[in-house]
Amino acid sequence: MAEHQTYQPSHQQPGTQPRYQVVKAATAATAGGSMLILSGLIVAGTVIALTIATPLLVIFSPVLVPAVITVSLLIMGFLASGGFGVAGITVFSWVYRYVTGKHPPGADQLDQARHKLASKAREMKDRAEQFGQQHTTGSQTS
Numbered sequence: 001m002a003e004h005q006t007y008q009p010s011h012q013q014p015g016t017q018p019r020y021q022v023v024k025a026a027t028a029a030t031a032g033g034s035m036l037i038l039s040g041l042i043v044a045g046t047v048i049a050l051t052i053a054t055p056l057l058v059i060f061s062p063v064l065v066p067a068v069i070t071v072s073l074l075i076m077g078f079l080a081s082g083g084f085g086v087a088g089i090t091v092f093s094w095v096y097r098y099v100t101g102k103h104p105p106g107a108d109q110l111d112q113a114r115h116k117l118a119s120k121a122r123e124m125k126d127r128a129e130q131f132g133q134q135h136t137t138g139s140q141t142s
Contacts, residue, residue, distance in 0.1 A: 057064065097104040 094104050094106075098107055098110070
């Protein structure tokens, strides 16, 4: 059977691999423990802040709720306005590049759709002319 060999970089001595494992484990335990302690402190601070702020929120809620609703509607309106403005500028930029022949993304698809619509319109026009000729020819013979 083939023996299982572990990879050891050329600058390491054969017996130093376990020491790196210990260093990795100690680093991970230190980082994980400090993050766990930090998250516990944040939860405790949040609970304390809510305990202090709840009576104030209850007292001022008749004023705060409409104010929050108004501010949120204003923010959403400004964001929507900005988004539509950016979209409009993007469309104008795309149309300008298309008209000046710079070939923006999606121009090929637009040209294909235009050609397909034009061919269908021509086909419908020809059918209408044929139908009109048959109808006028049929009414003259009767």
